[in-house]
Amino acid sequence: MLDKPQATAPTIPLIVNGEARQVAADPFRPLSDTLREGLGLTGTKIGCEAGDCGACTVLMDGAQVCACLIATGQAAGARIETVEGPGPDGLTDRLRHAFLAHGAAQCGICTPGMLMAATDLLSRNATPSHQDVEDALGGVLCRCTGYTKIIEAVLMVASPVAARIMEDDTGHVGQRIARLDGLAKVDGSDRFGADIAPADALWMRVVRSPHARARFAFGDLEAVRAATPGLAAIFTHADVPGENSFGIFPHLKDQPVLAPGQVRYRGEAVVALVGTRDAVEGLADAALPIHWSIEPAVTGVDAGLAEGAPVLHAFAPDNVLARGNLKTGDVAAGHAAGAATASGIFTTAFVEHAYIEPEAGYAVRVGDRIEVTACTQAPYMDLEEVARVLGLPQEAVRIMPTACGGGFGGKLDVSVQPLLAVAAWLLKRPVRIIYSRIESMASSTKRHPARIVAKASADATGRLTAYELEGDFNTGAYASWGPTVANRVPVHGAGPYKVPNVWNRTRAVYTNETPAGAFRGFGVPQAAIANETLMDDLAGRLGLDRWAIRRINALDHGDATYSGHRLASSAGLPQCLDALKSDWDQMLGRVASHNESGARKRRGAGIACMWYGCGNTSMSNPSTMRITLAGDGKLTFWNGAVDIGQGSTTILAQMAAEALGLPVAAFTLVVGDTDLTADAGKTSASRQTYVSGNAARLAGEALRARILKLANAGADAKLTLSGQVLSISDGESVRTIDLASLRADADGVVLEGIATWDPPTTKLDADGQGIPYGTYGFAAQIAEVEVDVGLGTVKVLNIIAAHDVGRAINPTLVEGQIHGGIAQGLGLALMEEFIPGRTENLHDYLIPTTGDMPAIKTYLIEDPEETGPFGAKGVGEPALVATAPAILGAIRHACGARMTQMPVLPHRLWAALKGRA
Amino acid sequence: MIGYHRPATLTDALAIRARHDVQVLAGGTDVYPAFATRRAWGDPAHKDVLDMSALSALRGISEHADHWRFGALTTWTDLIRADLPPLFDGYRMAAREVGGVQIQNRGTLAGNICTASPAGDGIPCLLTLDAEVELSSQRGVRLVPIPDFITGYRATAVEADEIVTALLVPKSAGQGRFLKLGARKYLVISIVMVAAVIEADKGAITAARLAVGSCSAVAQRLTALEAALQGKSLADAPDIVAVDHLAGLRPINDVRSTGAYRQDAALTLVRDVLAGFAGGAVRSVA
Numbered sequence A: 001m002l003d004k005p006q007a008t009a010p011t012i013p014l015i016v017n018g019e020a021r022q023v024a025a026d027p028f029r030p031l032s033d034t035l036r037e038g039l040g041l042t043g044t045k046i047g048c049e050a051g052d053c054g055a056c057t058v059l060m061d062g063a064q065v066c067a068c069l070i071a072t073g074q075a076a077g078a079r080i081e082t083v084e085g086p087g088p089d090g091l092t093d094r095l096r097h098a099f100l101a102h103g104a105a106q107c108g109i110c111t112p113g114m115l116m117a118a119t120d121l122l123s124r125n126a127t128p129s130h131q132d133v134e135d136a137l138g139g140v141l142c143r144c145t146g147y148t149k150i151i152e153a154v155l156m157v158a159s160p161v162a163a164r165i166m167e168d169d170t171g172h173v174g175q176r177i178a179r180l181d182g183l184a185k186v187d188g189s190d191r192f193g194a195d196i197a198p199a200d201a202l203w204m205r206v207v208r209s210p211h212a213r214a215r216f217a218f219g220d221l222e223a224v225r226a227a228t229p230g231l232a233a234i235f236t237h238a239d240v241p242g243e244n245s246f247g248i249f250p251h252l253k254d255q256p257v258l259a260p261g262q263v264r265y266r267g268e269a270v271v272a273l274v275g276t277r278d279a280v281e282g283l284a285d286a287a288l289p290i291h292w293s294i295e296p297a298v299t300g301v302d303a304g305l306a307e308g309a310p311v312l313h314a315f316a317p318d319n320v321l322a323r324g325n326l327k328t329g330d331v332a333a334g335h336a337a338g339a340a341t342a343s344g345i346f347t348t349a350f351v352e353h354a355y356i357e358p359e360a361g362y363a364v365r366v367g368d369r370i371e372v373t374a375c376t377q378a379p380y381m382d383l384e385e386v387a388r389v390l391g392l393p394q395e396a397v398r399i400m401p402t403a404c405g406g407g408f409g410g411k412l413d414v415s416v417q418p419l420l421a422v423a424a425w426l427l428k429r430p431v432r433i434i435y436s437r438i439e440s441m442a443s444s445t446k447r448h449p450a451r452i453v454a455k456a457s458a459d460a461t462g463r464l465t466a467y468e469l470e471g472d473f474n475t476g477a478y479a480s481w482g483p484t485v486a487n488r489v490p491v492h493g494a495g496p497y498k499v500p501n502v503w504n505r506t507r508a509v510y511t512n513e514t515p516a517g518a519f520r521g522f523g524v525p526q527a528a529i530a531n532e533t534l535m536d537d538l539a540g541r542l543g544l545d546r547w548a549i550r551r552i553n554a555l556d557h558g559d560a561t562y563s564g565h566r567l568a569s570s571a572g573l574p575q576c577l578d579a580l581k582s583d584w585d586q587m588l589g590r591v592a593s594h595n596e597s598g599a600r601k602r603r604g605a606g607i608a609c610m611w612y613g614c615g616n617t618s619m620s621n622p623s624t625m626r627i628t629l630a631g632d633g634k635l636t637f638w639n640g641a642v643d644i645g646q647g648s649t650t651i652l653a654q655m656a657a658e659a660l661g662l663p664v665a666a667f668t669l670v671v672g673d674t675d676l677t678a679d680a681g682k683t684s685a686s687r688q689t690y691v692s693g694n695a696a697r698l699a700g701e702a703l704r705a706r707i708l709k710l711a712n713a714g715a716d717a718k719l720t721l722s723g724q725v726l727s728i729s730d731g732e733s734v735r736t737i738d739l740a741s742l743r744a745d746a747d748g749v750v751l752e753g754i755a756t757w758d759p760p761t762t763k764l765d766a767d768g769q770g771i772p773y774g775t776y777g778f779a780a781q782i783a784e785v786e787v788d789v790g791l792g793t794v795k796v797l798n799i800i801a802a803h804d805v806g807r808a809i810n811p812t813l814v815e816g817q818i819h820g821g822i823a824q825g826l827g828l829a830l831m832e833e834f835i836p837g838r839t840e841n842l843h844d845y846l847i848p849t850t851g852d853m854p855a856i857k858t859y860l861i862e863d864p865e866e867t868g869p870f871g872a873k874g875v876g877e878p879a880l881v882a883t884a885p886a887i888l889g890a891i892r893h894a895c896g897a898r899m900t901q902m903p904v905l906p907h908r909l910w911a912a913l914k915g916r917a
Numbered sequence B: 001m002i003g004y005h006r007p008a009t010l011t012d013a014l015a016i017r018a019r020h021d022v023q024v025l026a027g028g029t030d031v032y033p034a035f036a037t038r039r040a041w042g043d044p045a046h047k048d049v050l051d052m053s054a055l056s057a058l059r060g061i062s063e064h065a066d067h068w069r070f071g072a073l074t075t076w077t078d079l080i081r082a083d084l085p086p087l088f089d090g091y092r093m094a095a096r097e098v099g100g101v102q103i104q105n106r107g108t109l110a111g112n113i114c115t116a117s118p119a120g121d122g123i124p125c126l127l128t129l130d131a132e133v134e135l136s137s138q139r140g141v142r143l144v145p146i147p148d149f150i151t152g153y154r155a156t157a158v159e160a161d162e163i164v165t166a167l168l169v170p171k172s173a174g175q176g177r178f179l180k181l182g183a184r185k186y187l188v189i190s191i192v193m194v195a196a197v198i199e200a201d202k203g204a205i206t207a208a209r210l211a212v213g214s215c216s217a218v219a220q221r222l223t224a225l226e227a228a229l230q231g232k233s234l235a236d237a238p239d240i241v242a243v244d245h246l247a248g249l250r251p252i253n254d255v256r257s258t259g260a261y262r263q264d265a266a267l268t269l270v271r272d273v274l275a276g277f278a279g280g281a282v283r284s285v286a
Ligand SMILES: Cc1cc2nc3c(=O)[nH]c(=O)nc-3n(C[C@H](O)[C@H](O)[C@H](O)COP(=O)(O)OP(=O)(O)OC[C@H]3O[C@@H](n4cnc5c(N)ncnc54)[C@H](O)[C@@H]3O)c2cc1C
Pocket: A050, A051, A052, B023, B024, B025, B026, B027, B028, B029, B030, B031, B032, B033, B052, B072, B097, B098, B099, B100, B103, B106, B107, B108, B109, B110, B111, B112, B113, B114, B115, B119, B120, B121, B122, B158, B162, B163, B164, B165, B187, B188, B189, B190
């Protein structure tokens, strides 16, 4: 063994997946790094390098370990199994198939770790219990699935019953087909941002501000560069060729790529080091001549709004970034008309997206063009930002999204893209970067902390007469999606209810904290906490059942929303509530009989409703899809919508296939490359199923119409594609078209269907009146919890969720979205609190693990949406909104504590119970 | 490149430790996260490393005439799987609650005490087991009782040339229990934890040792309570616990919780842990 320190990397023997390998590696480098960079086995993922996420789980000598905590030297001679191998007795292979069949992989970044942890379990215990599976997978975090389908998949492999047979025929709308991009996710071959880069790429490391507010000056950076072997450049703001700024809104490009002499939050990019990996990683920040002068930071909205507060941006002298307003009727009169009024102040924390994949990618300059390959939710927005920052026309930029290891809104804003583009452009060399977990958490956007003051009134029968909300949202140092939050909340703030008199006002306030941006729900989850708590208050005062007061007020077909939108089509909240009624009654009964014992662990039931407009608020947000048939019979679906795990690649293909009338399996998929696919808009706002789904359907119909016209066939004709021969059977007659005989364009395409769809909306007036969205998702959820009234701890036992999705294009994927949303809602309610500088890692920032999830039952309500493709609407965000308020209601039902500050950590609930809040 | 020593014998290891300023590396579950945090904020420096993992003689649990010996490299999983008397039930309950399975498979019992975190789950257990730490160096071997080993917040009595080679636990008839309170199920650092070892004769307590962690810079024995429990019936034990018995704790406010909460939760958990001995329902951790 090594007994002396060495100057150059020694060769270390490893037995990887049964094969003896020799790898030259620094023996102290984590094994995860050596597997990936030394052996090219990128199936092992790195989410934190600290043992906190389990993405790097491999088997070492038959036991699951975090490869990021193992020195490569410690693994010398050891047997290592990774996701690339079949596993002992082919166990990993069997698990992969079960994961695929059960929809257990969404984004897929946690999947290799999950598979290896499950392999470890099943290799020692062939018939594990549910609890055994939870224990064995407890060290791997998943942010997408809520674990439900993962555990199902593991139990399925373990059970003697053969894995479920997949529906395979056409894969059309309504079928539970496996994700089309799923195989690569379960065999470790999917390529995420950190998994690919040209061999000659230089590495980048960003030096970030440790201060929340400071000015700085540089000393002689060039001297440091010259003195550091392997360091190619130290880039500062002065090097940015175009505009040194980015931001979501054209008039709010307020965030610099590299800070120009002042920083506004801890984690802001100051300089970018580019060179060999050893050079950029080995140079200490302290070795750089950056002379800081620290200034007092603005922390929290009160400080931002205070008289004489330091101004973050000159264009917003009062630190207010944006205001939102919705007003209808007369709230004063409405409150006066009520038999009961309830009010409250509610606060929520910064919430971290905690996607398990930190931002990563690379850029290459190709002549006068720049190509950026990175994980993203919004390739076309990245393209525009990169073009501006480089001062290039948009045609000169190509964005190639990698697989995206979770986004949830956090990868809508650019992160690595402009930095990489600047470096690769100037150096004319490929440049790559991988953010560390801490860097990702410190620098990326968060959910807005909210302070919501709300008041609701209802008449004696429980009908709402007025609702009022004033919400202040901490938008942090830069605008990001702050205006969207300020605008979305007023439209949704009074809940999915009929309310004649509403006045909702919001502000997004700048502070010296981490920028808050888009996160599943854009402020609506925060508003729902206030709204649903007040519904419970009113029910209590009026002596009504909590289900009943919601049913009475639920928006129904033909009702007008408080923004004046009459719901002509899908509005399935009443059906959702009706579906839950018997579960609700049973839950109340169960809880009551449990509590009779007077035990310290009290149970409670809670209920909450939600709604969510699909697509951008009152803004055009079109999507374009294209399907082509080439002379050789190749059928290609050109789809610019990024699949961040939610499944758009699969469901859009299902819809395109159904509209065209050919099976899903006939398609070749091209996804997301801006040179190849048209703009589908961003993957956010629960819009891809609804908006891109319509474009996919229309593109399929357009191609079908062309084919039918060519064949002179009727609308019901059946299509079959076999090689380059397309057969059209119309009743008795069958016509065939030899595609090779048709005139082809330069790309060999003989027939195509292209379609663009934009949801029907109108501008909102100054009082928020108009048609903000084409349609809305609705849901109701009930939660059963157990509260230890001695310790203030909460265990969520059951959640039953009824979601009106219009039409479930792929029920497995819809359920997966709901499960994952519930996990995030549970985290928001009970444990998640990002505090800049204090919880910027996955050790101190807690997200739910396998052991924190309740049993979940779902009801998919299909109230078809006329404007939706095959009746479908979005479900991505609706999944999360109702969970936190349902849990809060259940906590209160269990122990009487009306919790208004999120998250409900044990000490907060304990303080409320002791009356010392 | 960071210097890396991986000796195959303890003699070599002690020689390296005596000659070089090295950081000892065992399971790495504390060493690597700390390094990752420093690197993320631009501090790539690291001491040379003395990797103990090839010293297989230091791994494993053995029974001796009057004590049990836990080799320094014994992992949490080794502890969970070992066939041990009820005295160690608490230590094993703690092992099952450390991190997740991956951490249990790598993290060592000695690494846990050398990190000396106020939230180290093994420490209150070892306090109630009256454990001693075996420290070896070229100068020889010495035994240090756990209370003297942990000298303060993340501080220990390990000298620059020493290595922890084992934990020694005197044999005793008692039974151990452990309760941990955290804000989630797995991978969670304790807000409060309580360990207890009780010896009883026909339902009457003949010896009680209890310790609370995460409520002061160093986990503490509750000696006043231990005295008060002497001779009392097991069934009455939870009711004997009084606020004053925990007066020596000094819990603080931090990102995980508040001091006031910790103080009160410790009281509840001490009662719960005692109720567990009395045959009450075994509490599951939140
Ligand atoms: C995700 C995660 C979860 C965790 N959860 C918990 C938890 O729930 N409860 C808990 O208590 N801990 C927890 N830990 C911390 C850690 O796993 C334990 O403290 C573990 O027992 C440390 O052992 P190790 O062998 O990995 O130590 P190492 O990281 O190898 O070493 C830790 C320290 O001890 C020194 N050291 C190690 N062995 C010796 C020796 N023989 N002689 C001298 N010095 C030595 C090292 O130099 C270093 O300073 C967690 C860690 C992670 C990453």
